[in-house]
Amino acid sequence: MFRLTPEGAARPPLAFTFDGRAMTGRAGDTIAAALLANGVAACRTTPVSDAPRAPYCLMGACFDCLVVVDGVGNRQGCLTPLEDGMRIESQRGRRAVAELAS
Amino acid sequence: MTPLADVGRLAGSYDLVVVGAGPAGLAAAAAGAESGLATLLVDENATPGGQIWRAVTTTPMKRRETLGEDFWKGADHVARFDRSNAAYAPRCTVWSLAADARDDGLIEIGLSMGGKARMIAARQTILATGAQERPFPIPGWTLPGVMTAGAAQIALKTSGAVPDGRVVVAGCGPLLYLLANQLAAAGANIVAVLDTTAPGALRSALPEFGDFLRSPYLAKGLRLVAQARRKLRFVSRVTALAATGESRLEGVRFARGGGVDERIACDALLLHQGVIPSINLSNAAGCAHEFDETQHCWRPRLDDWFCASMAGIAVAGDGAGIGGAESAALRGEIAALGVAARLGRLDAGARDARAAPLRAELARCLRGRRFLDLLYRPAPQFLAPPDDATIVCRCEEVTAGQVRDAARRLGVTGPNQMKAFLRCGMGPCQGRLCGPTVAELIAETRDMSLAEVGAYRLRPPVKPITLGELAALPQTEAAIRAVVR
Incomplete structure (x- = not known):
């Protein structure tokens, strides 16, 4: 999706996982930017039709970059700075009632 | 400037709270603090600059010609803010802003920072929430x-x-x-x-x-x-x-x-x-807005000192009408002079004298803007998509055809009624990405003007906040009495 310029790649690396896969971001990245630079095509599926979505505006307006960060859902990936060791998961469709009850 | 990393370190009240650390917000907060006001600048992002000067202090793209001189001008504005006595809360989201029910003169602001919510008070506020892409x-x-x-x-x-x-x-x-x-x-x-x-x-x-x-x-x-x-x-x-x-x-x-x-x-x-003012916060606060025909967008109705229709709220920068970074910084500065005068730090004469050169510079900055607004006004087919299958509300996946059908067959006359029928504007983005299009489609179908059609009436929280955060807020005696029997 995105690639780092030499200047972008020169920043210190940060390790994180996305849906269990090990990835490397860079200091100063937001979660959304790190996912795009790691070639992640879609970070969530929609609650209405399960359509894949990716970050769209990167400025906090569109909410298409919603992800699960360390177990907390509905986080705006474009407003959350990436931290070393973060466990990020894609947000899949709508939440089931059983899951809400547990 | 004092950076605050925890919501608990914020004071309970400030003379001036500025929302947004772009050109207008940086100027307003620096000017407010310089005139002796206890000033807080809150911003959603981790570093100052807003969108236009985004990451100006941290960007890896150091070769100046890549991002251009207009970008690097932001560094001086950040440096001035850094030298001021203002408090600065980055990664802090404002989710509500309203007149304080307990004190007539104050504005109550709901904040969220690091997963913790807090209510603080301000005597005056300047909303510098900038623009979003149309x-x-x-x-x-x-x-x-x-x-x-x-x-x-x-x-x-x-x-x-x-x-x-x-x-x-x-x-x-x-x-x-x-x-x-x-x-x-x-x-x-x-x-x-x-x-x-x-x-x-x-x-x-x-x-x-x-x-x-x-x-x-x-x-x-x-x-x-x-x-x-x-x-x-x-x-x-x-x-x-x-x-x-x-x-x-x-x-x-x-x-x-x-x-x-x-x-x-x-x-x-x-x-x-093009870009349009981000009016979610001023709209949810209940400020009056008007449709700008030239810029083809809604903006808050303001007086000469950028005060909105609600006491204690001013709006500066592109959130008050698109003018670009330089004009935004000037408007932030002028709005802060207005605040200083209203809080008794400046008399009207000094305020006017200091604002006069800024207003002259602002007029110079805005010259020629009308030409650009008219030249780059989007063609109708890109405002109201002709293909009925086009998704209009990205959150709830409502199509142009559904909106047209509801407007024509069910007689829906405005965006707020449309919400009730189709759920458009009720997803997490709260109409930021569909509001203007839904209004265009209603206007086209029912042959109304956009000013007549109106805009979504927004309500706090303007950004998502967890139930846990809300529940953890301290409650007033009155609020407890209202539910405990």
């Missing part, structure tokens, strides 16, 4: 691979990242040409710039050309367009546009002047047709 609803715009041009610019500024593979940039307006040049300079493979500027727009803009000739925009703008045209494949008079692909973007389909469909395979499509 929605650009075309078939396929929800596909991964389609983004706004501003998004690509943010990725470049913050992370030094450029879209990979074949990139198409589409739309109109100065920011589009600026971005195309910036991305090309950073090494992106831009295979085409599809220009949607309406052929008739130049005619309607021409009466304003005299002002434009004497404006600071002229040389800058001509240089940008000439640069883009010289280096990149520039396709003019694009009248239809669609993103194609199954689960991700594979290409773009377009037509020129009603001609045959043409196709370009691409990996990224960057859309842009």
Whole structure:
């Protein structure tokens, strides 16, 4: 999706996982930017039709970059700075009632 | 400047709270603090600069020519704010703003920071929430691979990242040409710039050309367009546009002047047709708004000191009407003088004397803006998508056809009623990405003006906040008595 310029790649690396896969971001990245630079095509599926979505505006307006960060859902990936060791998961469709009850 | 990393370290009340750390907010907070007011600047992002000066203190793109001199001007504004006595809460979201029910003179502000909510009070507020890109609803715009041009610019500024593979940039307006040049300079493979500027727009803009000739925009703008045209494949008079692909973007389909469909395979499509004020917070606070016919968008109704219809709330910068970074900083400065006078730090004479040169500079900055607004006003088919299958509300996946049908057959006359029928505007973005389009479709179907149709009436929280955060807020005696029996 995105690639780092030499200047972008020169920043210190940060390790994180996305849906269990090990990835490397860079200091100063937001979660959304790190996912795009790691070639992640879609970070969530929609609650209405399960359509894949990716970050769209990167400025906090569109909410298409919603992800699960360390177990907390509905986080705006474009407003959350990436931290070393973060466990990020894609947000899949709508939440089931059983899951809400547990 | 004192940075605050925890919501608990904020004071319970401030003379002035400024929302947004872009050009207007930085100037307003610095000026407020310099005049002796206890000032807090809150901002959603981790570093100051807003969108236009995004990551100006931290960007890896240090070669000055890549992002251009207008970007680097932001460093001086951040430095001035850094030298001030203002408190600064980055990564802090404002989710409500209203007159304090317990104290007539105060504004109560709901904040969230690091997963913890807090209510604080302000004697005066300046909303500097800036602009967002105008929605650009075309078939396929929800596909991964389609983004706004501003998004690509943010990725470049913050992370030094450029879209990979074949990139198409589409739309109109100065920011589009600026971005195309910036991305090309950073090494992106831009295979085409599809220009949607309406052929008739130049005619309607021409009466304003005299002002434009004497404006600071002229040389800058001509240089940008000439640069883009010289280096990149520039396709003019694009009248239809669609993103194609199954689960991700594979290409773009377009037509020129009603001609045959043409196709370009691409990996990224960057859309842009100008910016509009971000009015979610001022709208939810209950301030009166008016429709700006020239800029074709809603903006808060303000007086000469940028005060909104509700006491204690001023709006400065592009959130009050699009004028660009320089004008935003000046408006922030003027708004802060108004606050200082209202709080007794300046008498009216000193206020007016200090504002006079700023207002003269502001007039100079805004000269020629009308020409640009009219020239780059989006063509009707890009405001109200002709193809009924086009998704209009990205959150709830409501199509243009559904909105037209509800307006025609069910007689829905406004965006708020439309919410009840279709749920458009009720997803997490709260109408930021569909509000203008839904209004356009109603206006078109029912032959009404946009001013008559109106806009979504928004309510706090304007940004999502967890139930746990709300529940953990300290409750007033009255609130407890209202529910405990």
